[in-house]
Amino acid sequence: MTRSSFALLLAAASLSAPLLAQIPYDRLLHAADTPQDWLSYSGSYFSQRYSALDQITPANVANLEQKWVFQARSIEKFEATPLVADGVMYTVQAPNDIVGLDAITGRIFWIYSYSPAPQARPCCGRVNRGLAILGNTLFMGTVDAHIVAVDAISGHLLWNTKVADPSAGYAITHAPLVVKDKVIVGTAGGEYGIRGFLAAYDVHTGKEAWRFNTIPGPGEKGHETWAGDSWKHGGASVWMTGSYDPDSNLTYWGIGNPGPDFNADMRRGDNLYSDCAVALDADTGQLKWYFQFTPHDDFDFDAVQVPVLADLDWKGARRRVLLWANRNGFFYVLDRTTGEFLQGAPFAKITWAKGLDEKGRPMRAANMVPTPDGTKIYPGNQGATNWYSPSYSPHTGLFYIPIWDNYYSVYLNEKIQFNEGRIFAGALPRSPVALIRPPQIVTRAEEDGYGAIRAFDPQTGERKWEYKMTDVTDSGILTTASDLLFVGGREGYFMALNARSGELLWKAVVGGQVSAGPMSYSVNGKQYVAISAGNVLFVYGLRQ
Amino acid sequence: MSSRLFFLFLLACPLFAQSGYSPADIAAGKQLYRVNCTNCHGPNGDSVSGVDLGHGSFRRASTDNELAAIMVQGLMGTPMPPANLSDEQAHQIVAYLRSLAAATDTPGANNADLGHGKALFDSKGCLNCHRIKDRGSRVGPDLSNVGARRKRDEIERSILDPDAEVLAENRYVRAVTRDGATFTGRILNEDTFSLQLIDSKEKLVSLQKADLTKFEFMKNSAMPSYRDKLSGVELSDLAGYLVSLKGL
Numbered sequence: 001m002t003r004s005s006f007a008l009l010l011a012a013a014s015l016s017a018p019l020l021a022q023i024p025y026d027r028l029l030h031a032a033d034t035p036q037d038w039l040s041y042s043g044s045y046f047s048q049r050y051s052a053l054d055q056i057t058p059a060n061v062a063n064l065e066q067k068w069v070f071q072a073r074s075i076e077k078f079e080a081t082p083l084v085a086d087g088v089m090y091t092v093q094a095p096n097d098i099v100g101l102d103a104i105t106g107r108i109f110w111i112y113s114y115s116p117a118p119q120a121r122p123c124c125g126r127v128n129r130g131l132a133i134l135g136n137t138l139f140m141g142t143v144d145a146h147i148v149a150v151d152a153i154s155g156h157l158l159w160n161t162k163v164a165d166p167s168a169g170y171a172i173t174h175a176p177l178v179v180k181d182k183v184i185v186g187t188a189g190g191e192y193g194i195r196g197f198l199a200a201y202d203v204h205t206g207k208e209a210w211r212f213n214t215i216p217g218p219g220e221k222g223h224e225t226w227a228g229d230s231w232k233h234g235g236a237s238v239w240m241t242g243s244y245d246p247d248s249n250l251t252y253w254g255i256g257n258p259g260p261d262f263n264a265d266m267r268r269g270d271n272l273y274s275d276c277a278v279a280l281d282a283d284t285g286q287l288k289w290y291f292q293f294t295p296h297d298d299f300d301f302d303a304v305q306v307p308v309l310a311d312l313d314w315k316g317a318r319r320r321v322l323l324w325a326n327r328n329g330f331f332y333v334l335d336r337t338t339g340e341f342l343q344g345a346p347f348a349k350i351t352w353a354k355g356l357d358e359k360g361r362p363m364r365a366a367n368m369v370p371t372p373d374g375t376k377i378y379p380g381n382q383g384a385t386n387w388y389s390p391s392y393s394p395h396t397g398l399f400y401i402p403i404w405d406n407y408y409s410v411y412l413n414e415k416i417q418f419n420e421g422r423i424f425a426g427a428l429p430r431s432p433v434a435l436i437r438p439p440q441i442v443t444r445a446e447e448d449g450y451g452a453i454r455a456f457d458p459q460t461g462e463r464k465w466e467y468k469m470t471d472v473t474d475s476g477i478l479t480t481a482s483d484l485l486f487v488g489g490r491e492g493y494f495m496a497l498n499a500r501s502g503e504l505l506w507k508a509v510v511g512g513q514v515s516a517g518p519m520s521y522s523v524n525g526k527q528y529v530a531i532s533a534g535n536v537l538f539v540y541g542l543r544q
Numbered sequence: 545m546s547s548r549l550f551f552l553f554l555l556a557c558p559l560f561a562q563s564g565y566s567p568a569d570i571a572a573g574k575q576l577y578r579v580n581c582t583n584c585h586g587p588n589g590d591s592v593s594g595v596d597l598g599h600g601s602f603r604r605a606s607t608d609n610e611l612a613a614i615m616v617q618g619l620m621g622t623p624m625p626p627a628n629l630s631d632e633q634a635h636q637i638v639a640y641l642r643s644l645a646a647a648t649d650t651p652g653a654n655n656a657d658l659g660h661g662k663a664l665f666d667s668k669g670c671l672n673c674h675r676i677k678d679r680g681s682r683v684g685p686d687l688s689n690v691g692a693r694r695k696r697d698e699i700e701r702s703i704l705d706p707d708a709e710v711l712a713e714n715r716y717v718r719a720v721t722r723d724g725a726t727f728t729g730r731i732l733n734e735d736t737f738s739l740q741l742i743d744s745k746e747k748l749v750s751l752q753k754a755d756l757t758k759f760e761f762m763k764n765s766a767m768p769s770y771r772d773k774l775s776g777v778e779l780s781d782l783a784g785y786l787v788s789l790k791g792l
Binding site for chain 1: 578581583584618620623625629731737
């Protein structure tokens with residue numbers, strides 16, 4: 001290289017330097033202003049999984065065609081929602097390889113491979129649901145309960161912090177959430193008798209900044225809701241990404257089930273903050289309010305659903321709310337500033353409760369508890385919905401939920417001893433619907449469970465439409481500004497519905513279980529829609 | 545290991561010997577299996593694709609100790625978690641799994657005249673719909689391993705009163721296409737947009753629901769009742785023969 005050409009290279013590098021500060025915090029705060037990117041698990045801090053892109057419409061969606069696929073080198077199913085920033089896609093092939101791809105062609109720029117410790121033992125698959133990004137740094141939780149920071153341009157490790165002990169059953173499976181200069185993660189392991197927590201880490205150093213124990217310790221408020229020493233192994237895990245309201249500086253998270261899952265007699269009391277929505281100060285982790293959906297849970301009704309934030313006209317006044325379709329079968333509307341219960345009603349068949357009282361506390365139905373011989377109860381163990389992302393469209397004003405209906409389990413109850421690192425659930429329930437790894441052949445009758453997408457008006461709770469599926473679905477939902485709704489299912493289809501009517505407009509065969517949420521992005525003015533199915537990532541765009 | 549511990553270890557070994565399980569071990573194992581394993585593996589041990597726990601042959605273990613170790617330690621790289629079981633409890637589940645493979649379902653089956661049962665099966669028209677190994681029709685459920693999947697009383701009930709319980713996977717479906725063609729057969733698979741079946745001519749048929757004007761599942765079984773067509777001894781021998789069918 002000549003001296004002059006070297007100088008030119010240096011000049012070019014210095015000119016391009018500002019571009020390298022890829023995602024400043026301001027872009028996360030105003031993600032809606034750059035709909036060509038998808039910068040966090042749910043697309044924005046409000047977690048509506050809504051895209052303002054509108055090039056693909058109900059009129060032309062039939063012209064969607066597959067643009068590229070990425071086949072993960074993993075036998076584990078794909079649960080990640082990709083991120084896209086400035087034309088580069090970042091996703092995770094299970095368990096913990098970060099892949100940087102050209103978002104137009106799917107060609108790989110780099111792969112960062114992380115080898116989890118052999119002690120890692122997530123209950124329900126060695127899965128990962130995605131990444132967070134800030135500046136030039138990607139953040140990933142790992143199945144052996146570490147959080148790593150990786151350079152988004154080179155794919156090189158920047159720091160690696162141990163969050164918890166994997167041999168005790170701790171794991172991280174959800175996408176982290178970045179707020180300001182901190183990255184927040186929670187710990188899975190609710191079936192192993194962990195004591196759950198959320199923790200924030202400095203984005204530059206990986207040093208822990210604050211920690212919120214999801215089970216209060218001795219002397220802390222709420223500790224009295226756990227009998228005896230049951231708090232020590234009470235679970236209350238975190239395995240789905242939270243949300244953030246910049247105006248109040250509150251970050252919202254859903255907390256998992258108490259343990260042992262199916263033997264509530266071993267942990268008398270309400271078991272705070274299991275099955276709660278919690279609102280924490282994003283700077284300190286201090287609890288501002290909580291709302292418990294299922295006190296003294298017998299059924300493994302994790303409240304890990306993605307907290308969806310919306311600003312609604314509510315009985316004549318503007319109100320900041322949380323929309324929450326819970327695994328227990330009730331759809332709640334909460335005031336997100338105070339945690340006040342505003343409204344709640346079942347959205348699928350339930351028999352475990354008769355309804356909600358004026359404060360939103362469930363009124364339990366008689367004899368609807370696990371027993372040694374088994375009790376048939378609706379919804380079943382996987383819930384009327386679960387971790388699958390719902391969507392709120394500000395354009396239609398509707399809230400969309402992936403639902404399992406007519407779904408029951410026979411819940412059993414048995415004493416269990418705590419052994420560190422072993423399953424601490426009590427007797428596991430039975431159901432005609434397979435738990436996580438469904439069979440590829442379905443001959444089940446409709447009365448034994450089916451799937452649906454339902455649209456609700458959050459202001460009235462009224463159901464506006466239903467799109468029924470033969471099998472249940474583990475897919476998240478994406479809505480767009482052109483009133484399209486994208487969703488998949490266990491059957492191996494990926495579909496576009498009219499978000500106002502539920503009418504099927506387009507479908508593609510993806511040939512594998514969809515256990516991820518769709519997302520949309522655009523590059524060079526062309527809109528794409530991405531979905532993971534089986535262990536493959538599919539990307540669709542309009543036929544030219 | 546101290547000599548005393550070694551002596552205790554020797555004493556404990558017979559409990560875990562390959563085939564020295566007591567009825568109490570098997571009963572305890574059955575209960576433990578029900579509350580720890582059924583959720584994923586199903587009541588018959590065959591709900592996980594490619595895994596069949598009920599026939600004494602395991603992909604990742606051959607000895608009882610290896611089986612028990614999988615239960616206690618889990619299987620890395622698979623959804624199989626480490627169960628909260630003592631070694632003794634894990635071996636009790638092994639005892640139960642071994643008993644599934646080894647035992648006929650009820651003592652009555654041992655007393656059945658299996659040859660007579662087979663002759664009845666061949667002569668009473670069962671092969672017109674059912675298949676055993678390489679004989680008979682594929683239209684009805686294949687019975688080559690029915691003894692591993694169904695209990696004796698369930699088999700007798702199906703013979704006498706086929707409508708009493710029609711398993712979801714054995715339902716018959718009738719579909720009419722827009723051009724008037726009618727398809728009747730046993731359901732093989734169904735999703736939101738399509739269904740797959742085997743028709744009365746043993747042909748595999750795949751239909752798009754959008755092409756159908758009518759699509760219904762038959763409420764009753766396609767099988768006739770043999771309530772008045774078999775004596776008590778014949779029923780016992782026929783059921784005994786079917787219970788003896790454990791697959792290849």
